[in-house]
Structure formats: C-alpha cells, structure tokens
Amino acid sequence: MGNYVSTKAEIKNYICARTPLIIVDSSERERVERMLKEISSELNIGINYYTDSKQVCTFNGDIKQDVDNDPLGFIAAQFKKNRNSTFAVGDIKRIGEDNVYSREVLNILYLAKETNCTLILITADTVWSRLSQFGMLTTLEYPDMDERISQINAFINMFGGKYTIEWDKDDIRMAATLLRGFSEIQIDNILSTTLVSKRKLSKEHLFELTDQKSKLYSAVASIQMVNVNRALTVAGLDNLKAWLSEKKSVFFASDDALNARDLTTPKGILLAGVPGCGKSLSAKMVAKEWDLPLFRFDLGTIYDKWVGESEKKMKEALQFIDNVSPCVVWVDEIEKALSVSDSGNDTGKRVLGQFLFWLQESKSRVFLVATANDISLLPYELFRKGRFSEIFFVDLPNAAERKATIEQYSSKALHIDISDEEMRQLVDASEGFSYSDIEYVIKDIAQLALIKGQPVVTQELLLQQFNKLIPISKSNPDSVEKIREWGIERAVAASSKSGGIVK
Ligand SMILES: Nc1ncnc2c1ncn2[C@@H]1O[C@H](COP(=O)(O)OP(=O)(O)OP(=O)(O)O)[C@@H](O)[C@H]1O
Ligand SMILES: [Mg+2]
Numbered sequence: 001m002g003n004y005v006s007t008k009a010e011i012k013n014y015i016c017a018r019t020p021l022i023i024v025d026s027s028e029r030e031r032v033e034r035m036l037k038e039i040s041s042e043l044n045i046g047i048n049y050y051t052d053s054k055q056v057c058t059f060n061g062d063i064k065q066d067v068d069n070d071p072l073g074f075i076a077a078q079f080k081k082n083r084n085s086t087f088a089v090g091d092i093k094r095i096g097e098d099n100v101y102s103r104e105v106l107n108i109l110y111l112a113k114e115t116n117c118t119l120i121l122i123t124a125d126t127v128w129s130r131l132s133q134f135g136m137l138t139t140l141e142y143p144d145m146d147e148r149i150s151q152i153n154a155f156i157n158m159f160g161g162k163y164t165i166e167w168d169k170d171d172i173r174m175a176a177t178l179l180r181g182f183s184e185i186q187i188d189n190i191l192s193t194t195l196v197s198k199r200k201l202s203k204e205h206l207f208e209l210t211d212q213k214s215k216l217y218s219a220v221a222s223i224q225m226v227n228v229n230r231a232l233t234v235a236g237l238d239n240l241k242a243w244l245s246e247k248k249s250v251f252f253a254s255d256d257a258l259n260a261r262d263l264t265t266p267k268g269i270l271l272a273g274v275p276g277c278g279k280s281l282s283a284k285m286v287a288k289e290w291d292l293p294l295f296r297f298d299l300g301t302i303y304d305k306w307v308g309e310s311e312k313k314m315k316e317a318l319q320f321i322d323n324v325s326p327c328v329v330w331v332d333e334i335e336k337a338l339s340v341s342d343s344g345n346d347t348g349k350r351v352l353g354q355f356l357f358w359l360q361e362s363k364s365r366v367f368l369v370a371t372a373n374d375i376s377l378l379p380y381e382l383f384r385k386g387r388f389s390e391i392f393f394v395d396l397p398n399a400a401e402r403k404a405t406i407e408q409y410s411s412k413a414l415h416i417d418i419s420d421e422e423m424r425q426l427v428d429a430s431e432g433f434s435y436s437d438i439e440y441v442i443k444d445i446a447q448l449a450l451i452k453g454q455p456v457v458t459q460e461l462l463l464q465q466f467n468k469l470i471p472i473s474k475s476n477p478d479s480v481e482k483i484r485e486w487g488i489e490r491a492v493a494a495s496s497k498s499g500g501i502v503k
Pocket of ligand 1: 233234235236237273274275276277278279280281282371372373405435436437439
C-alpha cells in the first residue's frame with residue numbers, strides 16, 4: 001500500500017537489488033509509466049517498456065520496435081544479451097493462472113534470475129502464484145490527499161488564466177477531500193467536465209464533485225444514494241445545527257491536523273425523539289450543509305437466513321461505504337433493524353458486532369446519522385462512548401420553533417402575510433404539534449387554495465384547521481411522554497429551549 005513517493009522508493013530499491021520480478025498493483029498505467037520514467041533517469045538506467053499501443057520503446061525515446069503484440073520473445077532475447085537490464089510491461093494478460101503464456105513468463109523469470117535482470121509488470125489483476133513467488137509486490141494507491149491537492153493546484157494553474165476559478169486554499173482542500181477514491185485521470189476528467197459545463201469553478205460547484213462520485217460506484221443492494229434537495233430548510237433545532245457547523249471543520253480537517261492532536265473525525269450522531277420532528281430530515285440537512293453525498297443504509301436487508309451470508313453482505317456494504325467516503329450514511333429507524341439482532345440468534349449479534357466495530361475503528365471519513373423513535377429497543381452497546389459522537393433528542397417544537405415552521409411553510413405554500421398578532425394566535429393554537437403536523441395543516445389549506453382560489457386562505461381558516469387537528473402528543477400522550485422522559489434524561493437537546501408542552 002503506498003502513495004506515489006513511497007511506491008517509487010520501493011520500486012527503486014527492488015531494481016537496485018535486482019529482484020527478478022516487480023509487480024506493481026495499479027490500474028493507473030499512465031501514473032506508473034511516469035514513475036518508471038523518473039526512476040529510469042534518476043537511477044540512470046534504461047528501462048525498456050511494452051504496451052500493445054506503443055509496442056517496445058524506451059522512456060527517453062531511443063528505441064521503438066514493433067514486436068507484433070508479443071513482447072515475450074523480445075524480453076527473453078534482451079535478458080540473454082544484456083545482464084542487469086530492466087523491462088517493464090504495461091499490458092500483461094492471461095497470467096492469473098497456469099497456462100502456456102504464464103509458463104513462458106515463468107521461463108523468462110528463471111532467466112532473469114540467472115542474468116540479474118528485472119521484469120516489471122503493471123497490473124491490477126491477480127498473478128499466478130508461481131510467478132509472484134519470484135518477486136515483490138508493490139501497490140500504488142489512488143492519489144493521496146497531498147497528491148490530490150497538488151493535482152488540483154496544477155489544474156488551476158493550467159486553466160486559471162482562461163476560466164474564473166474562485167477556489168481558495170480551504171476550497172481546494174475540500175475539493176481534494178471530496179475527490180478521494182478517484183484515479184488521477186478521473187480527477188482530471190471530473191475537474192475538466194465541471195469547469196467546461198459551468199465555465200467557472202466557485203464554492204457552489206464543490207458539491208457537483210460529489211455528484212460525480214455517486215455515479216462512479218456500482219450499487220450494493222442495501223445502500224441507496226439519496227438525492228438531497230439543495231433548497232431544503234429545517235426549522236428550529238438550533239443546538240443540533242450549531243453542533244454540526246462546529247464539527248464540520250473537524251470532519252474536514254487535514255490528517256496532519258487530526259494526528260497532531262490524536263483525534264479522529266466525528267463518527268456520527270443518533271437522533272432520537274418524537275415522530276415528525278425532523279429526525280429523517282436532519283440526515284438530509286447534514287449532507288446538504290456539508291456538501292457530501294448521502295447514502296441510505298438499510299440494515300434490515302443485511303440479515304439473511306443462510307449461514308455466512310449476512311456477514312458477507314455487511315462486509316460488502318461497509319466496504320462500499322469506505323470507498324465512497326467522504327459521505328454521510330443514514331440509517332433510518334435503527335431500532336427496527338437492530339432489534340432483529342436481539343432475537344437471540346447469533347448471526348444478528350455477529351452482524352451488529354461487525355457494524356459497531358466498523359463504526360469505532362473505520363478510518364474513513366464517514367459520518368453516520370442514525371434515527372430512532374423507540375430507544376428502549378436499542379442494544380446497550382450502541383450507546384457506549386466512541387460509537388456516536390453525540391446523541392440528540394429531538395422534541396416537539398417550542399413556541400419560537402413553531403413560529404419559524406409556520407413562517408417557512410406559509411411563505412412557500414400560502415403566499416400570505418401574517419401579522420404579529422395573527423402569528424401569536426397560530427403559535428398558541430399549534431401548541432403540542434410536531435413540525436410535520438404544522439406542515440400538514442398548512443399544505444392542506446394550500447391544496448384548498450389551489451382548487452378554490454387564493455381568497456379561501458384566511459386567518460380564520462388557519463385557526464380553525466389548527467384547532468381541529470389532534471396532534472400525536474394529545475392522541476398518544478403516554479408514548480410521547482415516554483420518549484421525552486428518556487430523551488431529556490439521556491441525550492442532548494437538539495433545541496436550546498425545552499419543547500412544546502404536552503397537555
Ligand atoms: N424541523 C423541521 N423543519 C421543517 N420541516 C420539518 C421539520 N421537521 C419535520 N418537518 C417536516 O415533516 C416531515 C417529516 O419529518 P421527518 O420525516 O424528518 O420526521 P421524523 O422525526 O423522522 O419522524 P418519524 O419518527 O415519524 O420518522 C419532513 O419531511 C418535513 O417536511
Ligand atoms: Mg423519520
């Protein structure tokens with residue numbers, strides 16, 4: 001596992017030690033070519049190189065020879081003639097198992113060993129074990145943070161004169177974070193496509209990079225990409241919002257800054273509380289505010305009756321998440337999925353253990369937002385420190401939050417001005433309502449206005465409809481009270497003042 005610098009140093013060492021075979025595990029051939037070219041000049045050795053399109057050539061352009069798509073004869077002849085020589089192959093096929101071609105490569109390796117020569121193979125595929133025994137394997141990872149930053153800077157230098165690029169140092173760092181998991185060529189493609197289509201690069205284009213990312217990976221059944229409406233607004237929940245805006249800078253801090261203080265990125269939050277008060281909506285809000293792609297992880301689909309299948313599915317899902325990071329992962333109604341794991345069957349417990357272990361140990365920049373109504377169903381292990389960064393309790397909206405919600409929905413759906421006195425009446429009438437209750441009443445009236453015309457929208461109608469609705473806090477006071485008791489005692493309030501009074 002290595003970045004450009006460490007992989008290059010490794011290859012240099014292997015060449016100097018005259019290892020017969022060096023396997024460079026990478027799907028980025030051009031990047032490895034560039035590296036070999038640098039090595040060739042730094043060590044002052046000629047490296048012959050083959051690909052189907054180039055045939056045999058040297059990096060300094062001295063030799064060019066067509067070998068009719070079969071370099072093996074040429075390599076054998078070279079190794080016989082020139083001791084201590086090096087040959088690299090960029091297009092190597094059919095060497096995953098024992099076959100005629102692999103045997104021919106094997107013979108070349110015996111020869112290389114005798115004549116102190118080195119064969120370098122660039123491949124992302126597996127190599128037949130008898131071949132790999134001859135050499136050393138080195139893996140070139142996709143560009144790391146520093147490399148991505150330099151690549152973006154180089155891109156800006158190249159196009160900054162022609163197009164407006166408004167990214168400052170922090171934006172470049174953010175772009176580099178978002179482009180994790182892409183090859184050098186993909187990064188160039190994404191930057192160029194975004195630049196060409198928008199004619200400029202500004203802050204607002206950062207999230208476009210994450211959209212590209214979601215297109216790249218093939219889906220895993222238990223995980224769906226959720227498109228987040230960029231105009232989404234959430235009323236109230238000021239504590240939660242303040243916490244998120246503070247943690248955003250920690251989530252996007254550089255590895256160096258985090259390491260210097262022995263920190264990891266925030267792992268995620270558990271949002272518990274009264275139905276209809278914005279738990280699910282807040283998962284989307286995090287993705288929107290942090291400009292990250294949002295993936296919904298359906299834990300329920302992980303459980304499988306066949307032995308080993310659940311573990312396999314969980315492993316695949318967690319690998320997928322690690323790959324698409326940085327991202328927000330949303331597990332909705334986590335208690336429903338996890339209570340399966342409590343049904344006394346071992347698979348459920350193991351899979352939950354796998355999930356919790358990943359949550360604690362994963363080094364990827366993944367922010368988990370889990371929501372729950374009935375916390376009593378959740379396994380105790382989930383609450384241990386180090387799992388979630390914080391557990392928030394989402395309560396019924398207080399008067400100020402109800403006002404904000406009425407303003408938000410009435411301005412969008414009702415197109416009316418509400419006086420201070422009218423607003424006070426509506427805020428009073430909606431006591432004990434959830435945010436979604438308020439939305440429901442207002443949208444209901446908006447539908448009426450659509451059918452019958454704007455004049456039907458009056459303060460009287462609003463008050464009448466608010467008074468008619470029986471919110472869950474009245475229809476089901478015991479269950480709401482139970483949720484609130486738990487939340488007030490064991491979690492941090494998502495709003496700075498206590499919620500609506502349940503009568
Ligand atoms: N804080 C809020 N601001 C604005 N709208 C809200 C808010 N909370 C809820 N809503 C509205 O109510 C709808 C339902 O909210 P949401 O699905 O987030 O509730 P929830 O807490 O997840 O409820 P449940 O426990 O039933 O899943 C949202 O789609 C949104 O339209
Ligand atoms: Mg919900």
